[in-house]
Amino acid sequence: MKTVISVRSMLLAAALLSSPITIFYGAALQAQSSTATAKVGILNREQAAAILPEKVFYRGLSAPIQARNSGGVRFADSKLVLTALVDTSGYSTAVKETYQAYLITEVPLMLGDQKLAPGAYGFGFIADDKMVVMDLGANQLLSTTTTRDAALPRPNPLQVLPDPGSASRYRLYLGRSYVTFEAAPKQN
Structure with missing residues (x-):
């Protein structure tokens, strides 16, 4: 027994x-x-892809991310900003024009000259040197100016690089165009 x-x-x-x-x-x-022991700073595509979901929800559909075109940043408090291009083949042409990539942030960001709350968003770089950020229902939340970097030696479809002007600021590139971002200052 x-x-x-x-x-x-x-x-x-x-x-x-x-x-x-x-x-x-x-x-x-x-x-x-x-x-908790991870390195602060830029996450390469392998590091970002390991954390990002394989598919993301946006405007009533689920779409796969392009892991090879992803990146991110880990801040000193271990909070993350992650981004990846998205396969938008199932979306309408109007949505595809502004929804090129996905952004997840655990911290409030200064994205160019605009403040963005923590959350998940769709975004795109559009005509007239603009970046638009939309909520998951495709409603535009903000627009900020992008800059073209003709000196970038090897542009990738999407990449995150340090901003030479500041140790705490980064550049989010789509091709040769970029927008700067950094953790927003804490409010008292």
């Missing part, structure tokens, strides 16, 4: 240890501990 109980106990323990809940929480704890 003791053998049967111990075999049942072992099977129950194995089932619990391999349950989706245990696996999820174990992965979450491992991610938290690695985040």
Whole structure:
């Protein structure tokens, strides 16, 4: 009888240890501990793609991100800004013009000269050197000016680079055009 109980106990323990809940929480704890020791600064596409969801929701549809065209920043408090180009093939032409990429921020940002609250957004670089940011329902929240960088040696479809003018500011590029961003100053 003791053998049967111990075999049942072992099977129950194995089932619990391999349950989706245990696996999820174990992965979450491992991610938290690695985040706490993670390096502050720019995340390359491999680092950003490992954190970003494979698909994102925007304007009633779910679309895959382009992991090879992603990037981000980890701030000193371990909070993140992540961005990636999105495959918008299922969207209307009007939406595709302004929705080229996805932005997730855990901190308030100064995006160019505009303040953006933490959240998930769609954005695009449009004519007249503008960047537009929309909520997930495709409602425009802000517009800011972009700058063309003719000296950029190797433009990628999307990349995040340091801004040479400030240690705390970054540049979000789509091709040769960019907008600067940084964590917004804390309000007292």
